[in-house]
Amino acid sequence: MATRIFIDGAAGTTGIEIRERLAGRADFELLLLDDAQRKSEAARKEALHAADVAILCLPDDAAKEAVALAEGSGTRFIDASSAHRVADGWTYGFPELIGHAAVAGAERVSNPGCYPTGFLALVAPLVRAGLLPASWPYTVNAVSGYSGGGKALIERFEAETDIAFRAYGLAMGHKHLPEMQRHAGLAHAPVFSPGVVPGFRGMLVDVPLPLAAMGAQADIAVLHLALADFFAGSPVVKVHPLEDAPSELLLHTGATPWDGLELFAFASADGAQVRLVARLDNLGKGASGAAIQNLNIMCGLPETEGLTL
Numbered sequence: 527m528a529t530r531i532f533i534d535g536a537a538g539t540t541g542i543e544i545r546e547r548l549a550g551r552a553d554f555e556l557l558l559l560d561d562a563q564r565k566s567e568a569a570r571k572e573a574l575h576a577a578d579v580a581i582l583c584l585p586d587d588a589a590k591e592a593v594a595l596a597e598g599s600g601t602r603f604i605d606a607s608s609a610h611r612v613a614d615g616w617t618y619g620f621p622e623l624i625g626h627a628a629v630a631g632a633e634r635v636s637n638p639g640c641y642p643t644g645f646l647a648l649v650a651p652l653v654r655a656g657l658l659p660a661s662w663p664y665t666v667n668a669v670s671g672y673s674g675g676g677k678a679l680i681e682r683f684e685a686e687t688d689i690a691f692r693a694y695g696l697a698m699g700h701k702h703l704p705e706m707q708r709h710a711g712l713a714h715a716p717v718f719s720p721g722v723v724p725g726f727r728g729m730l731v732d733v734p735l736p737l738a739a740m741g742a743q744a745d746i747a748v749l750h751l752a753l754a755d756f757f758a759g760s761p762v763v764k765v766h767p768l769e770d771a772p773s774e775l776l777l778h779t780g781a782t783p784w785d786g787l788e789l790f791a792f793a794s795a796d797g798a799q800v801r802l803v804a805r806l807d808n809l810g811k812g813a814s815g816a817a818i819q820n821l822n823i824m825c826g827l828p829e830t831e832g833l834t835l
């Protein structure tokens with residue numbers, strides 16, 4: 527029997543991309559609410575109870591409300607919002623970091639945020655291996671396509687077509703900081719400088735490491751090898767060869783949906799400074815692709831089914 531999936535928030539940016547990735551899959555039956563019903567509490571409650579798995583593509587408050595509406599149902603969750611990423615009782619849905627078995631057996635999975643997906647892939651394995659200090663005040667410089675801000679930001683960027691770059695998060699309290707700190711095991715939240723570029727999708731997450739000043743014992747070769755070993759065999763995460771480092775990293779305005787995650791390492795000539803950089807699609811491994819990967823794992827299916835890699 528097909529697994530019944532309810533996407534709460536199916537008309538939003540992430541929800542639409544999840545529907546697209548599920549299209550034509552016989553192993554899933556989609557429960558859909560029409561435009562008149564999709565915000566009705568009663569209709570959502572009924573669908574949440576009828577589903578085997580509910581995928582929440584909602585603002586945080588509505589995601590919390592959905593969990594409350596489903597109480598007593600036994601429905602499993604994948605939450606794309608940031609409501610439950612450091613919450614008790616929720617499994618952080620980053621299988622490469624926390625293990626596939628943990629996701630497979632979870633009832634409540636919280637999808638990582640798009641920026642934390644890049645940051646954690648670069649930093650968590652190295653801190654865990656003792657190659658980078660947990661006590662260092664890390665910085666993260668990142669740019670995202672404007673779809674990262676959902677319907678509201680898409681509307682704004684498509685109306686204000688003269689925006690060349692948008693720096694934000696200037697009050698330093700971005701909602702992704704707790705999950706970056708928690709899941710990398712850091713003593714301090716990173717200093718995070720996000721920006722938005724006038725392209726629809728795509729993201730670069732750049733972590734500068736002044737290795738010499740940090741007192742890190744590892745050099746670029748050791749860090750790169752540790753990342754390559756950690757993600758070896760992953761069909762989703764690719765560590766770019768050190769000897770073939772590109773001289774620039776681009777995002778393209780015409781980019782099509784992509785569910786992979788690329789990791790790069792760069793060093794200054796004397797090795798004193800390193801930049802670890804992740805490139806991903808904020809709507810792919812940063813949101814909808816990750817949700818499908820988690821859904822596959824939770825349902826005992828090949829993890830890359832329906833993904834574009």
Ligand SMILES: NC(=O)C1=CN([C@@H]2O[C@H](COP(=O)(O)OP(=O)(O)OC[C@H]3O[C@@H](n4cnc5c(N)ncnc54)[C@H](OP(=O)(O)O)[C@@H]3O)[C@@H](O)[C@H]2O)C=CC1
Pocket residue numbers: 534535536537538539540541564565566582583584585586588606607608638639640673674675676677678808809812813
């Ligand atoms: N965009 C991205 O790159 C990423 C997004 N996320 C997260 O995923 C979630 C969804 O984001 P995104 O798709 O971008 O946002 P959107 O704003 O594009 O979509 C949100 C959808 O939720 C609907 N909605 C709002 N309140 C309710 C409610 N009470 N009941 C039912 N539906 C409701 C909205 O309705 P309406 O259409 O009427 O506005 C909209 O369709 C957010 O938590 C976001 O942070 C996570 C990773 C990346």
Ligand SMILES: CC(=O)N[C@@H](CCC(=O)OP(=O)(O)O)C(=O)O
Pocket residue numbers: 606607608638639640641670671672673674675676679701702720721722812
């Ligand atoms: C460009 C932009 O606005 N991006 C969003 C993050 C998108 C995302 O990852 O949403 P989650 O927090 O649910 O993970 C932001 O900075 O708030």
